[in-house]
Amino acid sequence: MGREGTAEVRAGLADRVAVWRAGRTSGATGFVSQPEPRSMGLYARGKQLVAGNILLAGHLAEAPGQLLWDIDTPDPAFAAEAHGFAWLDDLVAVGTAEARKIAQGWTLGWIDRFGARAGPGWSPDLTGRRVIRLLHHAIFLLHGQDKQAADALLGSLARQTAFLARRAPAARPGLPRFEALTGLLCASLALIGMERHVVPATAALTHDCAAEIGADGGIPSRNPEELLEVLTLLTWAVRALAEADREIPPQLSEAIDRIAPCLRTLRHADGGLARFHGGGKGVEGRLDQALAASAMLKPAGHLAQAMGFVRLSGGRTSVILDAAAPPAGAASVTAHASTGAIELTSGRRPMIVSCGSGLSFGPDWRLAGRATQSHSALAVAGYSSSRFGHSRQPGGLGDSARVTALSTWAQDGAEVYVAHDGWSSTHGLTCGRSLALSANGRRLSGVDTLAATTPEGIARFEQMLTRSKLEGVAFTIRFHLHPDVDATLDMGGTAVSMQLRSGEIWVFRHDGKAALALEPSVYLETGRLRPRPAWQVVLSAKARQHESRIGWTLAKAQDTPTGIRDLGREDPAPI
Numbered sequence: 001m002g003r004e005g006t007a008e009v010r011a012g013l014a015d016r017v018a019v020w021r022a023g024r025t026s027g028a029t030g031f032v033s034q035p036e037p038r039s040m041g042l043y044a045r046g047k048q049l050v051a052g053n054i055l056l057a058g059h060l061a062e063a064p065g066q067l068l069w070d071i072d073t074p075d076p077a078f079a080a081e082a083h084g085f086a087w088l089d090d091l092v093a094v095g096t097a098e099a100r101k102i103a104q105g106w107t108l109g110w111i112d113r114f115g116a117r118a119g120p121g122w123s124p125d126l127t128g129r130r131v132i133r134l135l136h137h138a139i140f141l142l143h144g145q146d147k148q149a150a151d152a153l154l155g156s157l158a159r160q161t162a163f164l165a166r167r168a169p170a171a172r173p174g175l176p177r178f179e180a181l182t183g184l185l186c187a188s189l190a191l192i193g194m195e196r197h198v199v200p201a202t203a204a205l206t207h208d209c210a211a212e213i214g215a216d217g218g219i220p221s222r223n224p225e226e227l228l229e230v231l232t233l234l235t236w237a238v239r240a241l242a243e244a245d246r247e248i249p250p251q252l253s254e255a256i257d258r259i260a261p262c263l264r265t266l267r268h269a270d271g272g273l274a275r276f277h278g279g280g281k282g283v284e285g286r287l288d289q290a291l292a293a294s295a296m297l298k299p300a301g302h303l304a305q306a307m308g309f310v311r312l313s314g315g316r317t318s319v320i321l322d323a324a325a326p327p328a329g330a331a332s333v334t335a336h337a338s339t340g341a342i343e344l345t346s347g348r349r350p351m352i353v354s355c356g357s358g359l360s361f362g363p364d365w366r367l368a369g370r371a372t373q374s375h376s377a378l379a380v381a382g383y384s385s386s387r388f389g390h391s392r393q394p395g396g397l398g399d400s401a402r403v404t405a406l407s408t409w410a411q412d413g414a415e416v417y418v419a420h421d422g423w424s425s426t427h428g429l430t431c432g433r434s435l436a437l438s439a440n441g442r443r444l445s446g447v448d449t450l451a452a453t454t455p456e457g458i459a460r461f462e463q464m465l466t467r468s469k470l471e472g473v474a475f476t477i478r479f480h481l482h483p484d485v486d487a488t489l490d491m492g493g494t495a496v497s498m499q500l501r502s503g504e505i506w507v508f509r510h511d512g513k514a515a516l517a518l519e520p521s522v523y524l525e526t527g528r529l530r531p532r533p534a535w536q537v538v539l540s541a542k543a544r545q546h547e548s549r550i551g552w553t554l555a556k557a558q559d560t561p562t563g564i565r566d567l568g569r570e571d572p573a574p575i
Contacts, residue, residue: 011123015167019122022162028154028191032244035138035190038236040285041089045527049091050099056081058360060529068106069113073120077360083110083121085133092137100140107134107141108149115156124167125176128183131160132236135190158194161187165197169204173212173330174219175226181205182233189244202249205237209255217262218307221331222324224266225279227307231259231290260294263287265306268345269318274309275343276322278334278357280526302439303410310406312414315441316347321433322375323418325400326386332396337384339401339420340433341375344444344554349500350482352376352554356524361531369524370397372422373478378431378448381474385422385431404430413439427473428452428460429543443555448477451547458546465544472542477550479508479537483523487535489516496537497557505557513550514541 048055052064057077063070068087073079081087091103114121121130134141134157142150161184168180181204188197212219212230219227234256241248266274271288272281304311308324321342326335336354344352355374358365368374372384379385386400401422409415419432432449450473452461464473481487481498490497496508496518510516521536539550 011170014170015122015124015163018163018166019117019159021166022159025158025162026193028158028161028193030154030192031138032190032192035135037092037136037140038239039086039089039133039136040283040289041086041091041093042284043090043093045087046090046092046094046099049087050094050096050102054087055527055529056087058362058526058529067109069109079120080126083114084126084129085110086129088133088137092140095140100143103137104141104145104149108152111152111156115152115159122163124164124171124180127160127164128168128171128180131157131164131183131187132179132233134160135186154191157187157191161191161194161197165200168201173208174221175229177208178205178212178230178233181208182237185237186240189240189246198244198246202241202246205234206249206251209234209251213255213258214307215258216306217258217260220327220329221277221334222307222309222327223277223279223334224263224273224275224307224309225282227259227266228263228273228282228287228290231256231263231294232286234259235290235294256294260291262306263291265304265311266309266320267318268320268343268350269313269316270345270348270350272345272350274320275354275356276309276338276341277327277336278359280356303408303414303416305408310408310416310418312416312435312437313441314413314437314439317344317437317441317444319344319435319437319444321416321418321435323403323406323416325402325420326397328397328400330396332398332400335386335397336370336375337372337386337397337401337422338375338377339385339403339422340418340431341372341377342433342435343376346441346500346504346506346556347502349484349502349504351485351498351500351506352479353482353523355480355522357526358524358531360526360528361524365524365531373476374480376479378433378450378475378477380423380427380429380450381476383423383426385420399425401431405432413437423450424457424460426460427464428454428457428462429473430457443553445551445553447549447551449547449549450475450543453546461543461546470544472544474540474542475548476541477514477539477552479554480521480523481535481537483532483534485535487518487537489518506554507557508537508554509552510539511551513548514539 054061059074059078061071088103091099164184168184171177171180185201188194188201238248238252302313310321310323312319319342322338355369358369372379386397401420403420405419407417415436417434419430421430423429429450430453434447436445452458484501486499488497498506517538519536519538521534522531523534524531
């Protein structure tokens with residue numbers, strides 16, 4: 001058994017001991033004040049649960065009238081979502097008597113089956129996540145219930161709080177520990193008899209804000225959606241302290257003030273987050289809620305940088321570029337080889353995207369989603385810009401691309417140039433990408449280059465040329481399209497026309513130095529049963545000289561109005 005496996009065994013044993021000790025805790029006698037439902041769910045997902053269609057971690061269980069805990073667990077990810085109780089947000093969003101009955105049955109069923117003994121769900125992060133939901137929706141859960149049910153819920157919350165008091169600091173750094181500590185703090189403030197945990201929980205949360213949140217508001221994983229979850233947790237913690245008339249440590253408020261502008265930079269024109277390094281666009285409405293709670297109202301400018309990303313904006317168009325090396329260390333386990341990749345959104349419509357995280361679709365899709373070829377970037381055939389299997393962290397990225405140049409300009413629009421050495425060790429080539437977005441947002445111009453610029457690089461590249469019998473190094477430039485984009489080859493195969501559901505038409509052209517094709521792609525969207533089919537624009541070429549340079553443009557058709565009334569956004573159902 002490796003070092004990581006030994007650590008997991010020790011953590012599991014410590015969790016079981018903590019659960020046993022927590023069982024000896026006196027129950028909470030009540031709530032300090034009436035809890036408020038702060039975490040938001042999705043009405044559509046709640047309706048699916050009421051109908052018996054239970055979709056968790058990409059697995060669908062059709063179990064109308066069945067207790068969630070009686071369903072066979074297909075994999076650990078399904079179990080984690082079940083024991084994290086995020087489904088409670090969705091049932092509350094429906095709010096009917098039937099939804100309440102299901103929520104009460106599943107909650108009391110968990111308490112009866114798992115609440116008094118170690119087992120699934122008793123990890124610090126899942127416990128923190130679950131406690132927060134139980135506190136937020138306690139009134140919903142207790143409506144119409146007898147004293148026995150109320151005592152069971154309060155007793156379970158007390159045991160889980162006692163468990164967190166022992167195990168929250170041992171959670172993995174980053175979002176898992178923020179979940180555990182926030183759950184501990186909120187429960188300590190909300191439950192009569194748990195007040196003794198407030199001071200140590202506040203101190204631990206304050207320490208993690210300083211240790212895990214950078215000066216620019218970023219986190220080591222560089223996952224925008226994960227950063228949103230951290231901000232949401234911190235705003236809940238600050239609000240709970242304020243309502244309890246407790247002093248709010250300035251470190252908490254300062255962390256929120258750092259994160260909020262960072263997230264605004266990582267937000268596209270449609271309000272969704274950039275989908276990089278395992279993150280999605282974020283739960284609908286959560287970003288607005290978190291930013292409003294932070295009182296950070298100033299929008300990002302035409303050119304902004306945060307957490308290793310550069311955002312260009314003009315008119316109703318946003319472009320977000322990954323302009324840094326992938327996360328290192330423990331965070332590399334969820335990192336993507338996406339250095340130099342872009343996403344583009346026009347108004348309310350995503351157009352150029354990353355394929356996204358395939359985590360909910362299994363290990364093969366998860367690995368595929370991390371590759372450079374799954375991003376809108378240049379990729380050398382057969383090689384990601386950062387490679388898997390060369391890291392001390394199992395499943396992490398190693399031999400990572402390093403950014404060798406980064407420049408930005410903001411005059412008559414926004415421009416950026418980034419270069420990285422992702423294929424320097426393998427092919428002797430440095431990759432560069434320059435982007436220019438017009439001030440009105442109607443035109444994005446780009447130039448992608450592969451160049452051997454050092455004596456060592458030139459020697460390595462010439463070796464690769466010799467191996468290929470002077471055929472050259474094959475590479476592609478990919479632009480993955482959102483599934484809602486209708487794309488067709490146009491102008492005799494020299495251009496691609498793309499129509500958005502808003503009615504906008506964009507045209508992709510290139511300088512003729514590469515072969516243009518429209519090929520199938522996928523869009524990996526959390527909450528769906530399977531990947532969504534999509535298209536990708538692909539430029540294919542071979543590097544035969546010390547420098548290969550390909551130019552391209554993406555522009556709105558001339559007859560596309562500057563402003564389009566786009567009110568009928570009919571997003572498909574999650575399944």
